[in-house]
Amino acid sequence: MQYVRPMSQPVRSARTLQSTPNRTTDGAETPGSRRAAAQRLKMRRELAAAAMELFAAKGYEATTVDEIAARAGVARRTFFRHFRSKEEAIFPDHDDTLVRAEAVLDAAPPHEHPLDTVCRGIREVMRMYAASPAVSVERYRLTREVTTLREREIASVARYERLFTRYLLGHFDETAHHDGDDDPLLAEVAASAVVTAHNHVLRRWLRAGGQGDVESQLDHAFAIVRDTFGSGIGAGRSAAGEQEPPAATVSRQGEVLVAVARTDAPLGEVMRTIERALRRD
Incomplete structure (x- = not known):
């Protein structure tokens, strides 16, 4: 196992680093960019709420984009500035949550176990759902009934899994990857385990109507993942190649x-x- 602690392992995507009028050239946010992001998220949530109301009242198939836009009090073109399709409208927070999860990975303390960092990153997803339990429960019901929405949800989960896999792979010595080296496999399996543990707890919480202490349930699930995979990934080596003392x-x-x-x-x-x-x- 060739485990390294890189001096810097940024996982931020090009999308989040892109220079815009509201960002500095190094990607830092300005007050203007924060206001714009807040307004964008507010509009996305209003459109999502309108879509959810109509899906519940009329059914998913019978609801049109024009009706969603009208219910939210905006024009059709405004809807398409925020979403590409009506099925995308019931997941308004995933893009922003992915950015927050990336930020957690980017700012990880140098001596934190990488699996602990990944677990903290995916907590941003749980917080997104827990912020609006009633909406999350209704959305869960819809995704169980509508195949298109379920496929959209699966695609969203895959984005988190890819993010965490890249992060864990970044903590292995790339030069050590060769035939018979299981590090890439371990990173992918560990990332999948974190996502699976999170989703197991989330589904159980949603089936219970959004009731219960989801944070403690998540702590328990992550402890199982950490005990199972931590010894392999956490056999730490410093950036200089010297063995780190145990925590x-x-x-x-x-x-x-x-x-x-x-x-x-x-x-x-x-x-x-x-x-x-x-x-x-």
């Missing part, structure tokens, strides 16, 4: 466990080390 070590002194941790160690990794030691005992 924490645990020893037994009589009936007491003594934990010693690096001062820069992520708290979650320290706690998992202690939990594994307790389970062994």
